[in-house]
Amino acid sequence: MAGLAKARPAGGVAPERPPTARQLFGALPRRRPSGPPGTLLALRTPLPGRIRTLLVLASVAVPLLVWLVLGASGAVEPRFLPAPGAVWTAGVEMARSGELVTDAWATVRRILYGYGLGVAVAVPLGVAMGSFTAARSALEPVSGLLRYLPAAAFTPLLLIWLGIGESPKIALIFIGTVFFNMLMVADAVRQVPLELVNVSYTLGARRGEVLGKVILPYALPGIVDAVRVNFAAAWGLVVVAELVNSQEGLGKRILLAQRFTQTDKIFAILVVIGLIGVTADVALRITRDRIGRWVP
Amino acid sequence: MTGLLELVGVGREFPRRGRAVPALTDIDLRIARTSFVCVVGASGSGKSTLLSLVAGLDRPSSGEILLDGNPVLGPGPDRGLVLQSGAVYPWRTVERNVAFGLELLRIDRAERARRVAWYLEETGLTALRSALPKQLSGGQRQRVAIARALACEPDVLLLDEPFGALDVQTKEDMQLFIRRVWRDTGTTVLMVTHDVEEAVFLGQRVVVLASDPGRIAADITLELPEERELAIKRTPEFLELRARVEDLVRTFHQHAG
Known part of the structure; x- marks a missing residue:
């Protein structure tokens, strides 16, 4: 109340006012306005549908074109970079012989077991970590640390522990993904x-009803x-697991092809791996x- | 009238830097059944703390809270709570939001549907029954939150700045709305707000809280007609009451800024 009274003096004499901010400081330099950006460079602005389709197509077509040209020109030896046509032929041949399906299924099955097991463990634990401070205190430090141990480095250990069958491969995928999933699920729950x-x-x-x-x-x-997101990691690990010791699987097939310098076969398998991953x-x-x- | 909700010497302290800092002290409050009581106060006066104590989401450090003579020990559907954010379930449709509390009880489907339909109609949400919260405006979302709390037949409806985030026009619509719903349902309302005009327009009684620590500074019974239109806000009686409460709030808000 007192403050209000001071601001409005009753008499006619204007009091000495302190200088305003404008009078106190010199004028700030003004920057030239940046002007409207073009559609392509505007930050976080939707693009017209046609341009978007064009960009998406180009992102696939340009590398493919470079590959075609390189293959056709003979600039790179086919032993290092086989032409797309050769890769296609190799792929079709493998598919026809049936080994592609056998290998792909062997790989996918390992993922289903290893990653499936990982998810089945990680989701309940992650939900507990996100919901109960006690579970978080008990589990977060351990999983945060174990997450940084590279899963591939466990391969020798797993071979010693679990032998050379399917179990070490499944275990590798499990170890390599379970801690990431736990922490990310816990984060989602904390939202x-x-x-x-x-x-x-x-x-x-x-309490139980709130949870459920x-x-x-x-x-x-x-x-x-x-x-x-973590499925991508599982997909990477399965190939690593197969490189070490296995009878079948896409990773194993790559290793065999390398032994005979069949780069066309390696490329074909890489394409198959990519396609299955993207589909999932x-x-x-x-x-x-x-x-x-x-x-x- | 009988006292429905009673706060006896209620205080709440929060630990801060090793010391216990009181947020509320010596709150004595008696709220009659079917009344509409508004609590005003500047920020830091412990308004929301008061409401979460009554809701049972927090426990008082001293004193006790009684509902119908029974001590409040935890949250429950007899004290419905509506927050400024609404906090509706975003994955549930309007209808299923309103049904939430009833789904937890053992009542048959037809009965549940009958009740939900009544509250949807009462809150003007029947046409929006299948909409998801993301499709609703802020005012509509608050209606859902209010209908959801009311469907559990609370003895007291606790409103924590329920219209604080709404634009002025929507806010006035909602003020008329909550007055009507209060009379139609016969519930008791305890509402916290920092908007003095709103408190005077809605309440039968306005409790002014002083800050630092939060305590009751004044308890004013409003002599305004029971039937209130928005136009009442321009009458001299209303303006005088409003000025009186505003002065009280300002006087007891020493630690401005």
Whole structure:
């Protein structure tokens, strides 16, 4: 109240005012405005559909074209870089003999076991870590540390522990992904706003009901996303696992092809590995988008 | 009228840098059944702390809180809570948000549907029953939160700055809305707000909290007609009450800034 009275003097005499900020400081230099950017360079602006399609096509077509030209010109020896045509032929040949399907299935099966087991362990533990401070204190330091041990370095140990069958390969995928999944699932669970949990209690929910009817549904899209991202790591590990000791599998096939310098075969297998990986990624992405339709 | 909710010598301290700093001290408050009480105070006066104590989400350091004579020991559907953010379930449709509390009870489907339909109609959400929260405006989302709390038949509806994030026009719509819902449902409302005009327009009683530590500075029963239109805000009686409460809030807000 006193402050207000001082600002409005009653008499006619204007009091000595202190200088304004403008009078106190010199004028700031003004920068030339940056001007409107072109569509391609505008930050985070949607592009017209046609330009987008063009860019997507180019990202596939240009490397392919370079490859074609390099192969056709003979600038690089085919022993190092086989022509696309040769790769295609090698791929078709492997598919026809049936070894491609056998190898691909052997690899995919290892992923299903190893990664599936990893997810089955990581999701409950991650949810516990994200929900209970006790679980977080107990598990986070360990998993945070183990995550940084390179899984591939475990291969010799696993061979000693588990022999040379399928188990060391499955175990490698498990070890290489389970800690990442745990931490990422826990993060997704921690995104659940505390207000939502508290309000649920005032609506009569008990602890278990809050977990099952509030925390899990809220975190589910994030959990599926974590599983999708780490799937890429599992896919990388399975090939490493097969390089060491196995009878079949895409990684094993690459190793065999290398022994006979069949680069065309190696390329064909790499293409198959890429295609299977992308397909799985797209499938998980679609799943996530369906589950997370409500996400704003 | 009988006292429904009673706070007896309630205090709450929070530890800060090794010391216990009081957020609320000596709160004595008695709220009658079916009344509408507003709590105003500057930020830092412990308004929200008061509400979470009544909700049972927090425990008082001293004193006790009684609902119908029974001590409040934890959160429950007898004290519905609506927050400024609404905190609706984003994956549930409007209808299933309202049904949440009822789904936890053992009542049959038809009964649940009947109740949900009534509250949807009462809150003007029937047409939006299948919409997801992301498709709603801020005001509509608050209606969902209010309907969801009311569907559990709370003895007291606790409102924590429920219209604080809304634009002025929507806010006034919501003020008329909550007055109507209060009368139609026959519930008791305890609302916290920093908006004095809102408190005077809505409440039968306004409790002013002083800051640092939060304590009751004044408890004013408003002599305004029960039927209130927005136009009442321009009448001299209203303006005078509002000025009186505003002066109180300002006087007891020493630690400005």
